[in-house]
Amino acid sequence: MDNQKRAETFTYALDGNLYLNLTSKCTNDCTFCVRNERADYFGHKLWLSREPSAEEIAAQLPEDIGRYKEYVFCGFGEPTLKLPVLLEAAAEIKRRGGVTRLNTNGQANMIWKRDVTGELAPVVDKINVSLNEATAEAYAALCRPAFGEAAFAGLQDFAAKCARRGIETWFSVVDIIGREKIDACRAIAAACGVSLRVRKYIG
Ligand code: SF4
Numbered sequence: 709m710d711n712q713k714r715a716e717t718f719t720y721a722l723d724g725n726l727y728l729n730l731t732s733k734c735t736n737d738c739t740f741c742v743r744n745e746r747a748d749y750f751g752h753k754l755w756l757s758r759e760p761s762a763e764e765i766a767a768q769l770p771e772d773i774g775r776y777k778e779y780v781f782c783g784f785g786e787p788t789l790k791l792p793v794l795l796e797a798a799a800e801i802k803r804r805g806g807v808t809r810l811n812t813n814g815q816a817n818m819i820w821k822r823d824v825t826g827e828l829a830p831v832v833d834k835i836n837v838s839l840n841e842a843t844a845e846a847y848a849a850l851c852r853p854a855f856g857e858a859a860f861a862g863l864q865d866f867a868a869k870c871a872r873r874g875i876e877t878w879f880s881v882v883d884i885i886g887r888e889k890i891d892a893c894r895a896i897a898a899a900c901g902v903s904l905r906v907r908k909y910i911g
Pocket residue numbers: 734735736737738740741742743783784785786813838851
């Protein structure tokens with residue numbers, strides 16, 4: 709059991725950030741998800757057989773919280789599925805002076821059937837919502853959300869609410885979708901009051 713515990717990767721350092729891995733579950737089933745392809749990511753085994761508690765995450769934080777630029781709730785799955793753990797761990801990081809970021813599919817309000825952005829705002833500094841596509845139909849085909857095409861409007865509403873609460877919020881897309889779609893995504897972002905970040909595709 710102890711060996712099994714030790715084998716879990718709840719946190720890992722990358723590019724000066726500490727990534728926090730709360731769950732392997734997700735409400736999407738993206739065709740490109742690394743969960744479909746490999747059990748590790750940059751050498752880290754991210755597929756969890758057991759999910760961490762907030763205390764276990766807190767125990768893995770460095771004594772010097774400034775050691776990492778950002779503490780990023782990310783991982784293989786959707787962090788907001790573990791909202792109570794996320795909020796507790798983020799509050800501890802904020803209490804100690806760290807910067808927190810959430811990488812999400814933006815479906816938290818659909819998952820929890822209420823507006824959770826007011827709970828996120830005090831403890832999450834930055835939110836990166838994966839937009840991925842320019843239309844609900846294309847998003848549903850690419851990300852295969854449990855909520856169907858409604859997920860696309862849902863994630864936009866979530867991002868807009870996060871921005872209105874003062875969280876630094878942006879949508880992300882990958883450059884391979886092409887100029888036309890990127891322009892359409894930029895318009896969606898503007899309508900939501902968030903920015904758009906275009907990431908370079910890494911095959
Ligand atoms: S939202 Fe992220 S974790 Fe979920 S299936 Fe898509 S790529 Fe994977």
